[in-house]
Amino acid sequence: MSETLRAELSRVAARLGADGLDFVLERPRDAGHGDLATNLAMVLARRDRANPRKTAERVLQELKLPPDLIARTEIAGPGFINFWLAGTQLSAAHRKILDADKEYGQARWGAGLKVNVEFVSANPTGPLHVGHGRGAALGDAIASLLQWTGHAVTREFYVNDAGVQIDKLAQSLWARVRQEAGYPAEIPEGGYHGEYLRENARQVLAQEGRQFADLPTEEGVRRCRDLAIRLQREEQNRDLKDFGVTFDVITSEQTAYDSGSVDRTLALLASRGLTYESEGALWLRTTNFGDDKDRVLRKGDGTLTYLAPDIAYHVDKHDRGFDRVIDVWGADHHGYIPRMQAALAALGYSSEFFDVELVQLVRVVRGGEEVRMSKRSGEFVTLRDLYEEVGVDAARYFFLMTKGATPLDFDVEKAKKQTDENPIFYVQMAHARLNGIFRTAQREPDSVTGELDLGALPALEDTELLKKLVQFPEIVDKAAREREPHRVTVYLHELAGIVHGWYHRTRTLGEEASTERARLLLARAARIVLSNGLALLGISAPDRM
RNA sequence: GCGCCCUUAGCUCAAUUGGAUAGAGCAUUUGACUACGGAUCAAAAGGCUGGGGGUUCGAGUCCCUCAGGGCGCACCA
Numbered sequence: 055m056s057e058t059l060r061a062e063l064s065r066v067a068a069r070l071g072a073d074g075l076d077f078v079l080e081r082p083r084d085a086g087h088g089d090l091a092t093n094l095a096m097v098l099a100r101r102d103r104a105n106p107r108k109t110a111e112r113v114l115q116e117l118k119l120p121p122d123l124i125a126r127t128e129i130a131g132p133g134f135i136n137f138w139l140a141g142t143q144l145s146a147a148h149r150k151i152l153d154a155d156k157e158y159g160q161a162r163w164g165a166g167l168k169v170n171v172e173f174v175s176a177n178p179t180g181p182l183h184v185g186h187g188r189g190a191a192l193g194d195a196i197a198s199l200l201q202w203t204g205h206a207v208t209r210e211f212y213v214n215d216a217g218v219q220i221d222k223l224a225q226s227l228w229a230r231v232r233q234e235a236g237y238p239a240e241i242p243e244g245g246y247h248g249e250y251l252r253e254n255a256r257q258v259l260a261q262e263g264r265q266f267a268d269l270p271t272e273e274g275v276r277r278c279r280d281l282a283i284r285l286q287r288e289e290q291n292r293d294l295k296d297f298g299v300t301f302d303v304i305t306s307e308q309t310a311y312d313s314g315s316v317d318r319t320l321a322l323l324a325s326r327g328l329t330y331e332s333e334g335a336l337w338l339r340t341t342n343f344g345d346d347k348d349r350v351l352r353k354g355d356g357t358l359t360y361l362a363p364d365i366a367y368h369v370d371k372h373d374r375g376f377d378r379v380i381d382v383w384g385a386d387h388h389g390y391i392p393r394m395q396a397a398l399a400a401l402g403y404s405s406e407f408f409d410v411e412l413v414q415l416v417r418v419v420r421g422g423e424e425v426r427m428s429k430r431s432g433e434f435v436t437l438r439d440l441y442e443e444v445g446v447d448a449a450r451y452f453f454l455m456t457k458g459a460t461p462l463d464f465d466v467e468k469a470k471k472q473t474d475e476n477p478i479f480y481v482q483m484a485h486a487r488l489n490g491i492f493r494t495a496q497r498e499p500d501s502v503t504g505e506l507d508l509g510a511l512p513a514l515e516d517t518e519l520l521k522k523l524v525q526f527p528e529i530v531d532k533a534a535r536e537r538e539p540h541r542v543t544v545y546l547h548e549l550a551g552i553v554h555g556w557y558h559r560t561r562t563l564g565e566e567a568s569t570e571r572a573r574l575l576l577a578r579a580a581r582i583v584l585s586n587g588l589a590l591l592g593i594s595a596p597d598r599m
Numbered sequence: 600g601c602g603c604c605c606u607u608a609g610c611u612c613a614a615u616u617g618g619a620u621a622g623a624g625c626a627u628u629u630g631a632c633u634a635c636g637g638a639u640c641a642a643a644a645g646g647c648u649g650g651g652g653g654u655u656c657g658a659g660u661c662c663c664u665c666a667g668g669g670c671g672c673a674c675c676a
Contacts (some may be wrong), residue, residue, distance in 0.1 A: 078617095080618090082618085093617095096618090133656080218676080219673085384672055387670095389674095455613095460606095477623095480638075483638055486638095536616080547624080554639060561635070593601060598636085599639075
């Protein structure tokens, strides 16, 4: 509907001698300013150094609008032109909700684009903590948003199963195995002290037999390496699965070494003249591409830095045919972005290819006090601790309430409360209440069909609700473009507020037949939007609570 | 010292990416249950958007500057 209006406004702009003028047509913040508003007259007036309100009058004179599109216009404020949509537009929009049903809110503008969303990618050295949880909720929701807008999405997890931290892990597990078998042993310097490795050690002894602890150190550590990675990965996968997050592809750093992909990438960079030797190390000329210093790929001792396999990994994603690659990283890695961008630019990839979404730190708070320790990990609060206490729905909702770039205080007490202090119940209850209407009426929501008769909806609340529902696709669209799932969360909370108010002040069952039918149609549409929005965020929409 | 992010109501956060009178929830005060779920609703109060300057019809949003907080500044990952 807004496309028609936009086209007509462009035509008028051209006619007034301003072809291709950049103006905005948008839904005003304030409902009192109409359904759509444009600043066209103000932009025109600036160019002509004219009075914007006078210009607005001229625009309105030129504007030819079909009466079934726009019911009313006005000139307001400094020169805005406000439009009120005709009722036929609203009932048509309502029909779209029922027709699309579970797919309402989806769009196709991303069709043909292959997108890789890589998130969590925790080191396999311990349980996932709450920060990973935020990354998981955010990455999963971004992936869903991109799917909803037509993109072909792959959810990917990258395992750093090579490098020194894995050596430490192997040595730590081996030490725990020896301890469990009754031998004196110490966790090495910089090793992992968490309780979970004791559990793993017991598992290993149970699986492999007690004589495992008597292996020569070298062999014991070597076998502990594989065992530790496998056990940690299995646990992480369980934690994620129970959190409602699954991955399409899991890529291992070690595999990149083994397959020669790292060597090929180094050769590729060298063949393009992007590397040089200095002070015994191999450097990448990232400064030519916006980084503030060149970066080491191979250290003086002959081993590779983390950057080398990481570039290889992104080359691999490129070679797999992705048009866009989105990495969700912890904010503490932000300093790493320029060098990765520089490396990929050096390889000639489009600047649109690679993008990073940063997730800021999560502080877990209980009654105003920061919680630092988990019984399990001994160092940090695990993701599982968190969602087992507050529930998966509440955890995901809280993670998606704010944008990832702002630090988050996760208040455990608040998320647990089944009261009005907890926004997740507010939204879910709106859905459950709507369902309650159908339950009381003993009708399936899907059985209420037909055209929405606006004349049978006398209350202001009816129109307010309908207009809010119709905004949903726009919200999804924006959230997907900006990669900001919290826009959906905020919208759902607002919608829930409108649903509660509508429910409280109007009645459905027992009203005059035409009104009852119209309100049931409205309730069905609201139920669809709430349920779709929650589904998008990976949160359940209960029929009763 | 340099770089990035953040700073909005007492608290936790929004604000259609430069739009009109900066909005919600919680907390506070007041009111509403013989009606589809009161886990709700309605109302009041709460703001120099950290301070200062600039850009323009118009700034929470862009630029400069200062202050406070976080995170980076590796031949760690």
